[in-house]
Amino acid sequence: MRLSSPRDDRRPRAVAVALAMAAVTIITVDATAGDDSPVDPLRSAGGEVFGPVESGLDEATRPIEAVADQVTTVDGLRDDNARLQAENDRLRAELETAGIDRARIDALAEMTRFGDQHGVDLVTAQVIAMGPAQSFSQAVTIDAGTADGVESDMTVLNDQGLVGRVLRADLHTATVLLIVDASSVVGGRLGTDLELGMLRGDGELSDVGRLTLTTMDPTVEPATGDIVVTWGSRGGTPYVAGVPIGRIESVESSPRDQSSSARVVPYVDFSALDLVGVVIGASPPGDRTERAAPGEGR
Amino acid sequence: MAVLRVLVYTALVVLAIGLQVGPFSELAIHGVAPDLLLLVVVAVGLVHGPERAALIGFVGGLALDLAPPADHVAGRWALALVVVGFLVGLVRDDARQGPLGIVGAVAAASFVGTSIFALSGLILDEPGVTVGGVLEVIPIAVLYDTALALLTVPLLMALGRRLEPDRDEWVRAA
Numbered sequence: 001m002r003l004s005s006p007r008d009d010r011r012p013r014a015v016a017v018a019l020a021m022a023a024v025t026i027i028t029v030d031a032t033a034g035d036d037s038p039v040d041p042l043r044s045a046g047g048e049v050f051g052p053v054e055s056g057l058d059e060a061t062r063p064i065e066a067v068a069d070q071v072t073t074v075d076g077l078r079d080d081n082a083r084l085q086a087e088n089d090r091l092r093a094e095l096e097t098a099g100i101d102r103a104r105i106d107a108l109a110e111m112t113r114f115g116d117q118h119g120v121d122l123v124t125a126q127v128i129a130m131g132p133a134q135s136f137s138q139a140v141t142i143d144a145g146t147a148d149g150v151e152s153d154m155t156v157l158n159d160q161g162l163v164g165r166v167l168r169a170d171l172h173t174a175t176v177l178l179i180v181d182a183s184s185v186v187g188g189r190l191g192t193d194l195e196l197g198m199l200r201g202d203g204e205l206s207d208v209g210r211l212t213l214t215t216m217d218p219t220v221e222p223a224t225g226d227i228v229v230t231w232g233s234r235g236g237t238p239y240v241a242g243v244p245i246g247r248i249e250s251v252e253s254s255p256r257d258q259s260s261s262a263r264v265v266p267y268v269d270f271s272a273l274d275l276v277g278v279v280i281g282a283s284p285p286g287d288r289t290e291r292a293a294p295g296e297g298r
Numbered sequence: 299m300a301v302l303r304v305l306v307y308t309a310l311v312v313l314a315i316g317l318q319v320g321p322f323s324e325l326a327i328h329g330v331a332p333d334l335l336l337l338v339v340v341a342v343g344l345v346h347g348p349e350r351a352a353l354i355g356f357v358g359g360l361a362l363d364l365a366p367p368a369d370h371v372a373g374r375w376a377l378a379l380v381v382v383g384f385l386v387g388l389v390r391d392d393a394r395q396g397p398l399g400i401v402g403a404v405a406a407a408s409f410v411g412t413s414i415f416a417l418s419g420l421i422l423d424e425p426g427v428t429v430g431g432v433l434e435v436i437p438i439a440v441l442y443d444t445a446l447a448l449l450t451v452p453l454l455m456a457l458g459r460r461l462e463p464d465r466d467e468w469v470r471a472a
Contacts, residue, residue, distance in 0.1 A: 012349035016384035019356040023380055026360070026373030031422050039364075039372040046364025053316040054366060061321035 104275055110159030111277040118242055121281035123148050127273040128173070138181035138205050139164075142276060145172040153238040155230075155279040161267030162186070162230055162245045163276050165238040174278070178270055179245065180209045187231030188213060188245055188264075195220045196231055199245060199264060205271055211246060211264040222248050222262040240279050303461045307342070310454075311358040314338045315365050330438040332446045333408060335362055335375075339383045340407045341451050344394055345458030348387025355379030371422050378414035382407045400451055401444055408443035412436050 030039040108124060115122040125144035144150045146169045156163040156176045164178040179186050182203035189196055197215040204210070213228060226248045232241025246266040253260035314334040322331050335358050343351030359376035386393070386407050393403035413436060419427035 012347060012352065012384065012387060015349045016352035016380055019352050019380040020377055020384075023356060023359070023373045023377035026363075027371050027377065027418065027422070030372040037372075043364045043372065046361060047366045050312070050315060050319075050361070050365040053312055054320045057313075057316045057320045 107159040107275045111157070111275070114157070114159075114243075115277065115279075118240065120240055120279045122277035123150060123280050124275055124277050125150070125174070126275055130273070138178040138184075138201065138203060138270070139167060140176050140178065140273060142174050142176055142278070143172065144278060145170045145174050147171050148278075149280040150174045150278050151280075155238060155240045155243065156276050157243050157279070158268060158273065158276045160244075160269065162239070162243040163268050163270075163273065166278065176276070178205070179211065179268075180205060180266060180270055186211075186239060186245065187233065188228040189231045189241075190215075190220075190222055190248075191227035191229060192223065193220070195222070197222070197228075197262075199228065207269075207271070209266065209270065210249065211266055213248065213262040213264050215260060215262075218260065221253055221260050222251055224248055224251055224262075228264055306457070306461060307338075307354055310338050311335065311354065311361060315358065315362050318362070319365055327442055328434075328438055330435055330442060332442045333411060333439065334446070334450070335359070336379065336382060336408060336411045336443060337404065337447050337450050338454060339379050340386050340404055340447070341454030341458060343383045343386030343407075344390045344400065344403065344451070345455050346387070346462065347390065348384045351383030351387045352380045353383075355381075355383035370419065370424055374415050374418045374422075377418060378411045381414055382411040385410060397452075400455075401447065404447035404451060405440055405444045408440045409436065412439045 026039065030037050033039070111122055111124065114120075123144050125142035125148070127140045128143045129141035142150075142156070150166055150169045152166050152169050152174075154166040154169075156165060162179055164176045164181070164184065167175045167177040169175075177184055178201070179199065180201040180203065182201055184201040186199045187196065188199045195215055195217060197213045199211040199213050202210055202212065213222065215222060228245045228248065230239045230241055230243040230245060233239050244267055246264040248262045249265045251260060251262045314337070318331060318334040322334060339351055339355045339358060342354050356376050356379065359379035360373065362375040362379075363370070363372040386403055389403065393399040413432075416427065416432040416436065420429065420432065
């Protein structure tokens with residue numbers, strides 16, 4: 001057993017100071033020697049000794065590292081996931097809007113084509129409001145008014161077919177009565193034999209909404225599947241001629257009344273109205289019957 | 299016993315350096331790998347006192363300075379670990395009172411060691427050593443070393459006591 005003495009206390013300090021001095025000396029020699037350092041042989045000896053140790057340990061721990069890699073990259077994966085999800089959302093939103101934009105462009109193109117073909121001028125407008133079901137009036141508001149040349153009793157159509165007519169035009173908006181409204185009566189012409197009839201709405205906006213066609217000549221029996229286009233009024237108001245209205249779904253004939261009525265499925269999807277066109281210039285006279293049914297085959 | 303001790307500590311130093319520059323560099327946090335050799339030096343300081351800790355710090359530090367990926371001026375780690383070993387050895391009686399003392403010793407040792415190494419790099423104008431980088435690296439190194447010390451240092455100390463049971467006892471008696 002030794003008792004600690006001042007001498008014992010001093011010894012470690014002396015050793016430590018000596019070692020620190022040695023380290024500083026090595027640093028100085030190595031730092032000042034530049035490229036031709038006397039430490040370099042020691043360095044290569046260190047490489048000789050530790051190179052195998054390091055590669056051996058690396059081999060031995062590689063399976064552990066593989067697991068560790070996965071652990072340490074969870075954060076990275078989370079980041080990746082968040083980033084990709086954001087990108088996905090953005091692209092999806094873009095794609096969805098692209099679909100809507102495309103539909104609108106198609107609708108516009110179709111309407112323009114119809115206008116060109118029929119020699120009518122169209123003002124395009126957007127449906128901005130739809131009358132509530134409890135009003136029992138199937139009317140919509142569009143964002144074009146007298147300032148755009150829209151006046152009452154003008155024909156309103158879209159790329160699918162006849163929508164209705166302008167009931168009332170204000171400066172920047174107009175109210176359009178849809179042909180499915182119970183008070184709407186449209187003169188129609190059968191696509192195949194040009195027979196005339198009147199179409200009345202049933203007040204139903206949804207897909208089950210039908211128009212009832214009553215032919216002027218009671219002996220004419222419309223054929224199922226035949227298409228109906230507008231008959232056309234004087235001066236193109238309220239309806240210009242040749243706008244497709246719908247397709248005959250079924251025919252009911254009543255021999256006692258000597259009349260027949262047909263149920264017509266409208267081409268327009270009235271619950272999804274978006275872009276519509278208002279015919280502000282009537283088609284030239286004498287031109288109408290030749291240009292029947294642009295939407296035939298739809 | 300002395301020969302065995304030298305052999306065991308040589309093996310420990312080699313293993314610590316090998317692990318530190320090899321596998322543990324893969325577990326680096328913000329590029330900072332744990333200083334395993336420093337933990338060995340701290341454990342030696344706590345068990346065997348300042349003289350041997352300074353010696354192991356010097357030898358181990360020099361080996362670390364020369365081990366392959368190292369490209370800095372040799373002697374920097376040697377200097378840092380000599381100081382660390384000596385200081386830890388000086389405060390070992392206080393530090394060994396409980397786990398908290400050991401943790402504190404490791405944290406202080408890590409701070410001193412990485413600081414000396416970094417500052418020597420600044421003084422020598424080593425490439426890549428900047429004040430901002432140093433200030434960023436030191437706290438991470440201290441935290442990482444301390445966390446790892448909770449597992450390793452008690453084991454290393456137990457090993458050290460087995461290698462030199464008598465000395466431990468007379469230190470307690472003193």
